[in-house]
Amino acid sequence: MNDKILLIDDDVNILKMLAKVFQFEGYNVLTAENGKKGLELLTKQKDTGVVICDIKMPEMDGEKVLEQIRFRQPLIPVIMLTGFLELETAVNVMRNGAFDYITKPVDNDQLLAVVEKAFQQRNRMLEELRKKGQEEKMAALGRLTAGFAHNLNNPLSCIIAYAEFLKGKYPQEPRLSKIYSAGNKMYTIISSMLNKTRKEYHRNKEIINLNQILVEEVEFFDADLEFRHQVEKKWNLAKDLPEIEGIYADFSQCFSNLIKNAFDAMKGSANKMLGVNTGWDKHHIYVEISDSGCGIKKKDLPKLFEPFFTTKSGREGKSLKGTGLGLFSSYQLLKQYQAAFDVQSELGKGTTFRVSFPYTLAIKPAMAGAC
Numbered sequence: 001m002n003d004k005i006l007l008i009d010d011d012v013n014i015l016k017m018l019a020k021v022f023q024f025e026g027y028n029v030l031t032a033e034n035g036k037k038g039l040e041l042l043t044k045q046k047d048t049g050v051v052i053c054d055i056k057m058p059e060m061d062g063e064k065v066l067e068q069i070r071f072r073q074p075l076i077p078v079i080m081l082t083g084f085l086e087l088e089t090a091v092n093v094m095r096n097g098a099f100d101y102i103t104k105p106v107d108n109d110q111l112l113a114v115v116e117k118a119f120q121q122r123n124r125m126l127e128e129l130r131k132k133g134q135e136e137k138m139a140a141l142g143r144l145t146a147g148f149a150h151n152l153n154n155p156l157s158c159i160i161a162y163a164e165f166l167k168g169k170y171p172q173e174p175r176l177s178k179i180y181s182a183g184n185k186m187y188t189i190i191s192s193m194l195n196k197t198r199k200e201y202h203r204n205k206e207i208i209n210l211n212q213i214l215v216e217e218v219e220f221f222d223a224d225l226e227f228r229h230q231v232e233k234k235w236n237l238a239k240d241l242p243e244i245e246g247i248y249a250d251f252s253q254c255f256s257n258l259i260k261n262a263f264d265a266m267k268g269s270a271n272k273m274l275g276v277n278t279g280w281d282k283h284h285i286y287v288e289i290s291d292s293g294c295g296i297k298k299k300d301l302p303k304l305f306e307p308f309f310t311t312k313s314g315r316e317g318k319s320l321k322g323t324g325l326g327l328f329s330s331y332q333l334l335k336q337y338q339a340a341f342d343v344q345s346e347l348g349k350g351t352t353f354r355v356s357f358p359y360t361l362a363i364k365p366a367m368a369g370a371c
Helices: 012-024 035-044 062-072 084-095 108-169 174-201 210-221 225-230 248-265 298-303 326-337 365-370
Strands: 004-008 028-032 050-054 078-082 100-103 205-208 231-236 244-247 272-280 284-291 340-346 350-358
Touching (some): 035 062, 050 062, 050 108, 084 100, 248 326, 248 350
Parallel strands (some): 004 050
16 A cells, blocks of 8 residues: 555654554555644645644644645545544534544544545545546547548548549559549548547447447557558457447547557567457457557556556567556446456467457347337
């Protein structure tokens, strides 16, 4: 456990006692003998998770400390320590934003339980803010991408039209066919980008065709010249794959993360093969993304879906870096669909990610037609 706690109390004995209790539980503990020093530590130690502060202290009391923390770092939960005769003050600090209060003498088990809840609340708030920020960033990027794509379509349409006209006038010129073909390929990529952007902007449930999303995601990556020309794609999509109901962006972002991971894993490989498979049986509907890349160490497999864990940093001297949030966010996005993730990997040979959904999510043909 790396959670950091700041203890503020003018009683040195209480500071030492509480510090030992939390250190024994695995917390990283900072201590301050007064409110001013506590605020200074909080400014320097920006990764502090929870503050525990005494209410009655000389010079700067706990109420003033709480006020400053709420102003400077409002996401940090503050737990107040109070005596039995200070309950009215304790109620007041709760109104002013304290997470909770504990009466002295301190019950260690009670305090530990409150601290754990405080960390849980802080982590939830941080995750909600991260998701909101990511959604806003993706929406802004989506609008920007859509604008670029729309502006590119107009001159591209002229290029395709003139190439077609010149093909008819000079049929013996093979280069005109290449220009026409390349223009149409670009048009397909741009159309795919616009379609993907439009769908990811909305959070409405719709009928999801997993095969179609996978094709769109691979076409989106085809904008990368290395991916388009150096990565061989091997498709095995079930023609009768059942459709399910869900939010398009949840699936597209997850599959995009898996494809990008596969592409990154093959950066140093001589032969680059991306496999995209789908299938189903009476129990599951599944998607498989495989690569012929560097593979993953066995000891790392259980940690793949943990937040901030990445195997990309310093990989074989390469400059690839990862945030460690791709697989974690993929798991979080598809958790509501009861998705199960399975990973098979062998060093030097490649990796296969399999995402399975319960067949009970399948939309029957009659239902799809009714929609």
